[in-house]
Amino acid sequence: DIAVTQSPESLAVSLGERAAINCKTSRSVLHRSSNNNYLGWYQQKPGQPPKLLISWASTRESGVPDRFSGSGSGTDFTLTISSLQAEDVAVYYCQQYYSPPWTFGQGTRVEI
Amino acid sequence: EVQLVQSGAEVKRPGESLKISCTGSGYNFARYWIGWVRQEPGKGLQWMGIIDPADSNTRYSQSFQGQVTLSVDKSTNTAYLQWSSLKASDTALYYCAKVRFEAGLAGSPFDLWGRGTLVIVSS
Numbered sequence: 001d002i003a004v005t006q007s008p009e010s011l012a013v014s015l016g017e018r019a020a021i022n023c024k025t026s027r028s029v030l031h032r033s034s035n036n037n038y039l040g041w042y043q044q045k046p047g048q049p050p051k052l053l054i055s056w057a058s059t060r061e062s063g064v065p066d067r068f069s070g071s072g073s074g075t076d077f078t079l080t081i082s083s084l085q086a087e088d089v090a091v092y093y094c095q096q097y098y099s100p101p102w103t104f105g106q107g108t109r110v111e112i
Numbered sequence: 113e114v115q116l117v118q119s120g121a122e123v124k125r126p127g128e129s130l131k132i133s134c135t136g137s138g139y140n141f142a143r144y145w146i147g148w149v150r151q152e153p154g155k156g157l158q159w160m161g162i163i164d165p166a167d168s169n170t171r172y173s174q175s176f177q178g179q180v181t182l183s184v185d186k187s188t189n190t191a192y193l194q195w196s197s198l199k200a201s202d203t204a205l206y207y208c209a210k211v212r213f214e215a216g217l218a219g220s221p222f223d224l225w226g227r228g229t230l231v232i233v234s235s
Contacts, residue, residue, distance in 0.1 A: 101174070
């Protein structure tokens, strides 16, 4: 199985400031033939199911604010919130879908 | 409206059996695999397994292989997760989720989630 490790476990950021969450996979999730990284990012607010924010490591889903961006390749990835808003308080998860089981990271809690 | 509707919360005794459901609507149910994800109280997300509604092909995480069974009824657009003998450690919130891409096991994130079914196992 591909292990997925996120850091930090929690993060406190002032409103309007930048937040960055790291995600590391134990093996590369870059599919060479397509040049796609099989990695997604989710946001989970209390009492709600997760919401897909980003797929293929850097492609924002429709309707996701552009303050959310994903970067990285191979085994190291980052989710950046460029200017934290109050509604961004949540737990964020990365997930590799390169090889089943499509494992999740342990989550990063973002607070104000 | 595109949605996945999950069955209601369950309270069971250890050793009992259980089958929870997830019904899709607003999209072509047979074209997109359905996955199941466990979330223990206050914990993270665990990928349990995935099923192809078109032919019931399944893939389980080794952590859940033999502990649960995934199934699907194409005629009612419903996927199921079942246990034959529950344990206290099965207490959790269980989500079903639809894959984003028609990629099967080639890999896809989940873009549509149910609200979750809370399962409590207690003597």
